[in-house]
Amino acid sequence: MPEAPVSVTDALALIVGEADGLDSRVQGDTAAAIDLVERAGRVFVHGAGRSGLALRMTAMRLMHLGLDVHVVGEVTTPAIHEGDLLLVASGSGTTGSIVQAARTATEVGASVLAVSTTDDSPLAELATVTLVIPAATKTDRSGSASGQYAGSRFEQALVLLGDALFHALWTRSGHSADDLWPSHANLE
Amino acid sequence: MPEAPVSVTDALALIVGEADGLDSRVQGDTAAAIDLVERAGRVFVHGAGRSGLALRMTAMRLMHLGLDVHVVGEVTTPAIHEGDLLLVASGSGTTGSIVQAARTATEVGASVLAVSTTDDSPLAELATVTLVIPAATKTDRSGSASGQYAGSRFEQALVLLGDALFHALWTRSGHSADDLWPSHANLE
Amino acid sequence: MPEAPVSVTDALALIVGEADGLDSRVQGDTAAAIDLVERAGRVFVHGAGRSGLALRMTAMRLMHLGLDVHVVGEVTTPAIHEGDLLLVASGSGTTGSIVQAARTATEVGASVLAVSTTDDSPLAELATVTLVIPAATKTDRSGSASGQYAGSRFEQALVLLGDALFHALWTRSGHSADDLWPSHANLE
Amino acid sequence: MPEAPVSVTDALALIVGEADGLDSRVQGDTAAAIDLVERAGRVFVHGAGRSGLALRMTAMRLMHLGLDVHVVGEVTTPAIHEGDLLLVASGSGTTGSIVQAARTATEVGASVLAVSTTDDSPLAELATVTLVIPAATKTDRSGSASGQYAGSRFEQALVLLGDALFHALWTRSGHSADDLWPSHANLE
Numbered sequence: 001m002p003e004a005p006v007s008v009t010d011a012l013a014l015i016v017g018e019a020d021g022l023d024s025r026v027q028g029d030t031a032a033a034i035d036l037v038e039r040a041g042r043v044f045v046h047g048a049g050r051s052g053l054a055l056r057m058t059a060m061r062l063m064h065l066g067l068d069v070h071v072v073g074e075v076t077t078p079a080i081h082e083g084d085l086l087l088v089a090s091g092s093g094t095t096g097s098i099v100q101a102a103r104t105a106t107e108v109g110a111s112v113l114a115v116s117t118t119d120d121s122p123l124a125e126l127a128t129v130t131l132v133i134p135a136a137t138k139t140d141r142s143g144s145a146s147g148q149y150a151g152s153r154f155e156q157a158l159v160l161l162g163d164a165l166f167h168a169l170w171t172r173s174g175h176s177a178d179d180l181w182p183s184h185a186n187l188e
Numbered sequence: 189m190p191e192a193p194v195s196v197t198d199a200l201a202l203i204v205g206e207a208d209g210l211d212s213r214v215q216g217d218t219a220a221a222i223d224l225v226e227r228a229g230r231v232f233v234h235g236a237g238r239s240g241l242a243l244r245m246t247a248m249r250l251m252h253l254g255l256d257v258h259v260v261g262e263v264t265t266p267a268i269h270e271g272d273l274l275l276v277a278s279g280s281g282t283t284g285s286i287v288q289a290a291r292t293a294t295e296v297g298a299s300v301l302a303v304s305t306t307d308d309s310p311l312a313e314l315a316t317v318t319l320v321i322p323a324a325t326k327t328d329r330s331g332s333a334s335g336q337y338a339g340s341r342f343e344q345a346l347v348l349l350g351d352a353l354f355h356a357l358w359t360r361s362g363h364s365a366d367d368l369w370p371s372h373a374n375l376e
Numbered sequence: 377m378p379e380a381p382v383s384v385t386d387a388l389a390l391i392v393g394e395a396d397g398l399d400s401r402v403q404g405d406t407a408a409a410i411d412l413v414e415r416a417g418r419v420f421v422h423g424a425g426r427s428g429l430a431l432r433m434t435a436m437r438l439m440h441l442g443l444d445v446h447v448v449g450e451v452t453t454p455a456i457h458e459g460d461l462l463l464v465a466s467g468s469g470t471t472g473s474i475v476q477a478a479r480t481a482t483e484v485g486a487s488v489l490a491v492s493t494t495d496d497s498p499l500a501e502l503a504t505v506t507l508v509i510p511a512a513t514k515t516d517r518s519g520s521a522s523g524q525y526a527g528s529r530f531e532q533a534l535v536l537l538g539d540a541l542f543h544a545l546w547t548r549s550g551h552s553a554d555d556l557w558p559s560h561a562n563l564e
Numbered sequence: 565m566p567e568a569p570v571s572v573t574d575a576l577a578l579i580v581g582e583a584d585g586l587d588s589r590v591q592g593d594t595a596a597a598i599d600l601v602e603r604a605g606r607v608f609v610h611g612a613g614r615s616g617l618a619l620r621m622t623a624m625r626l627m628h629l630g631l632d633v634h635v636v637g638e639v640t641t642p643a644i645h646e647g648d649l650l651l652v653a654s655g656s657g658t659t660g661s662i663v664q665a666a667r668t669a670t671e672v673g674a675s676v677l678a679v680s681t682t683d684d685s686p687l688a689e690l691a692t693v694t695l696v697i698p699a700a701t702k703t704d705r706s707g708s709a710s711g712q713y714a715g716s717r718f719e720q721a722l723v724l725l726g727d728a729l730f731h732a733l734w735t736r737s738g739h740s741a742d743d744l745w746p747s748h749a750n751l752e
Contacts, residue, residue: 004359008218011355012211015348019207023200030196046751048376050245053451057241057343060639064337069640072751073449075429075624076633079750086751101751108750149252149358149365152351155245159347160203163340167199170337171192177337186643186672187610187636187650187665188236234563241639248451257452260563261637263436263617264445267562274563289563296562374455374484375422375448375462375477380735384594387731388587391724395583399576406572424752426621433617433719440713525628525734525741528727531621535723536579539716543575546713547568553713564612 018135018146018153022160028119028131034168036111036129037062040085044110046072046101047089050155055089058162064183065169072101082109089114091135091154093121102126115161117154133157206323206334206341210348216307216319222356224299224317225250228273232298234260234289235277238343243277246350252371253357260289270297277302279323279342281309290314303346321345394511394522394529398536404495404507410544412487412505413438416461420486422448422477423465426531431465434538440559441545448477458485465490467511467530469497478502491537493530509533582699582710582717586724592683592695598732600675600693601626604649608674610636610665611653614719619653622726628747629733636665646673653678655699655718657685666690679725681718697721 006014037043043062045055056071063069070077072086080086086105090098093116102112106126114127117135124130135145135154146153170180194202225231231250233243244259251257258265260274268274274293278286281304290300294314302315305323312318323333323342334341358368382390413419419438421431432447439445446453448462456462462481466474469492478488482502490503493511500506511521511530522529546556570578601607607626609619620635627633634641636650644650650669654662657680666676670690678691681699688694699709699718710717734744 006356006359008222008349008352008356009211009214011352011359012214012349014355015352016207016210019204019348022204023197026197026200034196044751049373049451050248053241053245053248054347056639057238060238060241061337061340063640063642071638071640072749074635074638074640075425075620076627076635076638077749077751078627079747097752104750148351148355149249149368152249152354156347156351159242159344160207161196161200163336163344164196164199164203166340167202167336168194168196171194171199180337183643185237185636185641186668187608187641188661232563237639244451251452251454259450259452260561262447262450262452263432263613264439264447264450265561265563266439266559285564292562371455373448373453374480375420375453376473382732382735384598384725384728384732385587385590387728387735388590388725390731391728392583392586395580395724398580399573402573402576410572425749426624429617429621429624430723433614436614436617437713437716524727524731525625525744528625528730532723532727535618535720536583537572537576539712539720540572540575540579542716543578543712544570544572547570547575556713561613 014147015156018148019156019160022157025134026131026161029129030131032129033113033131033165036085036113037165037169040111041083042068042070043085043087044070044072044077044080045087046098048095048098050151051089051091051158054155054158054162055087057159058087058166061163061166064180065166065173066183080105080108080110084110085113086110087113088123089116089158090123091117091151093118093123099123099126115158131161133161202335203344206336207344207348210345213322214319214349217317218319220317221301221319221353224273224301225353225357228299229271230256230258231273231275232258232260232265232268233275234286236283236286238339239277239279239346242343242346242350243275245347246354249351249354252368253354253361254371268293268296268298272298273301274298275301276311277304277346278311279305279339281306281311287311287314303349305342319349321349390523391532394524395532395536398533401510402507402537405505406507408505409489409507409541410548412461412489413541413545416487417459418444418446419461419463420446420448420453420456421463422474424471424474426527427465427467427534430531430534430538431463433535434542437539437542440556441542441549442559456481456484456486460486461489462486463489464499465492465534466499467493467527469494469499475499475502491534507537509537578711579720582712583720583724586721589698590695590725593693594695596693597677597695597729600649600677601729601733604675605647606632606634607649607651608634608636608641608644609651610662612659612662614715615653615655615722618719618722618726619651621723622730625727625730628744629730629737630747644669644672644674648674649677650674651677652687653680653722654687655681655715657682657687663687663690679722695725697725
């Protein structure tokens with residue numbers, strides 16, 4: 001719980017400081033994660049609340065790479081099948097709808113790439129690969145893992161990690177920025 | 189343009205490195221920005237593509253603070269009126285739909301808080317307050333301002349700055365994390 | 377199951393025919409339904425898939441009337457409280473997420489207006505008022521209640537009934553069409 | 565402008581009455597419209613406000629048929645290319661963003677299927693096929709073409725016509741309802 005008013009720049013310093021060193025703190029097999037995306041027939045992303053928005057940012061970039069990407073819950077998102085990849089995020093690894101989606105995905109033969117704050121959870125048990133970002137979960141209001149509100153630190157790290165996955169995939173694709181540009185939506 | 193495959197952790201190091209020092213690089217009157225949000229009758233957020241997703245993350249937190257928040261383009265978003273605030277983001281400050289929305293907002297007597305990479309743009313001219321994040325814009329593919337693709341660096345900074353605005357507003361509200369919890373959506 | 381190709385105009389004749397007489401087939405206390413909307417502090421709409429889209433059409437019109445309306449699942453939708461109204465639709469009245477939302481709404485003291493194909497369901501038990509549209513449900517593929525696919529007939533009726541609720545509310549408001557126009561979104 | 569309060573059932577009678585005979589009033593080459601959808605590589609739908617919601621209802625059904633469908637404005641919607649189909653709706657045929665999208669589509673070699681209240685408009689000029697529903701447009705508040713508010717009559721007809729297009733396509737596909745069921749989203 002904050003004790004006194006904090007300026008925007010001090011808040012920004014806190015936030016940037018909590019992201020510092022993220023590259024050495026992420027746990028899990030990131031090479032296997034890249035492999036899952038590259039081998040996927042289609043990629044489905046699914047997250048609740050702000051985690052879902054962070055994953056949408058990643059999803060848009062994967063679309064720019066030429067992948068066939070869908071956001072769970074959108075009206076034109078089809079059923080997931082064998083060979084597809086479900087990319088999910090849940091700080092606690094216990095969010096009901098996310099765990100259920102992961103279960104369905106594994107049942108049909110799809111892979112599951114999970115991002116979480118722990119690899120000891122129902123979600124991690126189902127996931128093919130789990131990437132762990134040590135950070136406060138949404139319902140942890142003790143203030144011990146972050147000076148920020150609820151799951152903010154995790155959600156910010158999720159945005160950065162999603163873009164790191166994209167960056168790694170992009171550099172492996174051999175495409176230049178100009179090559180990717182024609183993939184950007186042209187009807188808005 | 190990337191020259192060789194980069195691992196996820198190296199990509200993450202690049203991304204975290206580009207966010208480093210953001211607190212001292214942000215330009216503009218952040219205190220005035222906070223003031224605009226606190227005085228606003230209602231807050232409307234508007235951004236294209238990934239900037240729009242970043243602003244949605246901010247919008248959700250402002251809702252948690254008890255503000256009346258709307259995302260432009262959602263079906264239940266009403267007309268903006270005098271006394272409301274339009275929070276927009278555009279790397280270049282020239283995105284047509286964003287500039288047009290800013291113009292409408294000023295015409296009806298609403299305030300405009302803009303986040304951009306420059307304060308020399310049609311958007312900045314219309315905005316009540318512009319916060320500037322020095323970073324590559326979406327269409328800058330020269331690679332000089334960022335080692336990342338297109339506007340990624342700006343969009344990441346927008347997520348972090350939006351959460352810094354929230355954090356500053358939260359600490360000024362005098363509310364604890366437990367106080368805010370009941371604002372979270374309870375119907376999903 | 378269709379036995380032979382049908383032209384668009386023949387399909388349209390089938391669809392219009394299935395909507396015919398809807399006004400005399402709707403069951404439930406429509407006057408009480410209107411009363412619930414008029415007395416509501418805020419209106420929340422919630423439906424899955426195409427039913428959710430139909431309710432969004434209604435939600436937009438209620439916003440035009442000046443009501444404070446939210447779509448469950450949107451990022452800026454706050455918690456529902458005592459005195460609010462939850463407007464839900466479920467053909468079967470058994471959709472898990474919808475029934476759960478109705479339960480939460482009643483627990484906090486909000487009203488629930490349900491549209492369904494039956495008033496003998498978990499949803500109808502929870503609802504303050506249930507309006508019944510006799511029509512096939514989404515999972516009824518027997519073809520006995522409709523010549524159309526799945527829940528199409530119900531979803532079409534839901535669009536029409538939602539607009540009828542709006543029309544009745546509008547005529548009771550005393551406002552002209554010109555009065556409502558300024559409520560339309562002005563930032564797109 | 566309504567002169568006296570109307571009950572929900574009377575409103576519903578008005579609405580159903582305005583839909584009556586729609587099958588004989590729709591103008592344009594519906595067989596060519598079906599042909600455009602069947603030959604399309606991918607289908608993109610685009611409409612503003614309630615027309616956009618109506619088209620999303622159609623889009624979901626086309627996805628159930630196994631088509632590759634995208635809603636313009638969603639984060640994972642890619643660029644439209646030669647051989648794709650843009651399905652748009654605009655009562656007046658002059659909505660700026662819709663006309664612009666139709667222009668882009670034709671420029672890249674995609675087809676355009678338009679639904680409108682007139683075939684004498686900038687949109688109809690660009691469209692490969694235009695289906696005309698005689699009905700009031702959104703900004704026609706004279707009350708001469710419909711007893712309902714703004715574009716309601718057109719938007720309702722758009723829902724019904726979209727479902728008629730689906731029904732015709734379905735009956736031509738030779739698939740049973742059970743065949744289509746596995747296409748329904750399985751991750752929610």
